[in-house]
């Protein structure tokens with residue numbers, strides 16, 4: 001009798017354990033398990049010299065915040081033991097730390113899209129004021145846009161890496177091991193993103209294109225919190241304007257900095273300094289020295305670049321247009337930073353050169369990278385991190401792309417690249433975990449065949465920091481005197497090197 005009972009219990013236990021194991025395994029797999037992109041397109045424009053069909057559109061993706069949050073000690077954390085009070089809908093803000101609830105909306109979050117067509121091929125670029133989106137969600141957006149007949153040959157979905165938006169990756173929920181993603185908000189974001197892409201297509205008209213590039217410098221704008229000190233401070237302005245009226249349809253601005261000037265204690269929803277960049281570019285700005293500087297009109301789209309390693313305004317004293325230095329993080333700093341950049345964009349746009357080439361080229365490829373970070377793996381299994389991976393191979397699927405629009409090249413990076421990989425300056429310091437020969441050299445920009453080269457950060461995925469292998473430093477002795485932040489938010493020590501090799505191979509095969 002006892003043996004029979006024991007046998008029964010063992011069977012029940014085995015079934016229970018197997019169910020848990022199977023569900024943990026399945027939980028971690030990518031949702032679009034069969035998606036594999038291998039795209040190569042190239043064409044010359046059909047509308048004549050320098051003429052494109054281009055349209056832009058935008059939609060607010062701001063969450064409705066119906067909450068009351070009393071943050072007793074103003075530390076941006078909901079801690080009932082400190083006397084904090086939280087009621088209403090809980091929206092967890094992404095970036096910095098867990099348990100940061102949204103208290104109100106300061107300014108709107110946006111999805112801003114442009115459709116670029118040379119008569120043969122059509123490319124969509126959409127930028128979202130979010131911390132990032134994972135590959136599976138990007139594929140959902142592409143599927144939805146295609147289902148609704150947008151007719152794109154390729155779509156790039158990029159995020160500004162905004163640190164004041166709802167958690168869309170899962171890492172910043174109430175607790176360290178609770179997912180912060182609100183499924184209905186994600187559905188809304190994806191639906192609206194597909195919608196702006198379609199609207200951009202229906203707004204297409206005959207346009208011309210101009211482009212300009214300058215270095216902003218870093219003083220009072222960008223801090224680099226981790227040696228070696230390398231900053232990609234190039235600002236690139238791409239403007240499409242109506243071929244007949246010269247009215248701006250859209251201005252793409254690419255610069256590299258973390259949108260986190262509001263700081264970690266902020267609980268307001270905002271698109272950070274990017275908001276003021278776009279306001280200045282669209283509507284103009286009043287400067288104490290120069291009077292009112294006219295805006296360009298149209299829709300401004302901000303794209304982030306190589307922001308790893310770690311580009312941030314938080315430790316910087318930003319000089320406002322009226323000459324004050326603002327050290328404290330918050331509204332004033334974000335505004336000053338955005339207005340400074342907006343002013344540079346407006347100056348640059350007026351010096352921009354007209355582009356006559358109308359060639360379109362896209363080489364895009366699904367690749368896999370090893371996921372060596374065990375915390376991320378566990379996160380995927382227990383449903384906190386919503387990025388699937390191939391469990392038995394230990395690799396994540398992601399995507400890289402090289403895009404040519406006229407004489408502008410765009411290199412799409414699925415995360416936050418350390419700028420030294422893009423512009424040069426990778427080091428192999430003594431004491432690093434893998435000191436030795438440098439893998440990520442020569443810099444990626446050297447391989448770009450175009451006159452203007454844009455790094456599109458967080459493109460189609462957000463896999464965290466891509467740290468050069470010889471700068472990986474998780475174990476003592478620590479290089480550069482102390483332990484620095486970065487490794488915990490990275491796939492692992494080999495990710496940057498493998499990504500670099502894949503990117504070089506992609507550009508070379510594309511431009512052959």
Ligand SMILES: [Zn+2]
Pocket residue numbers: 161258416
């Ligand atoms: Zn970051």
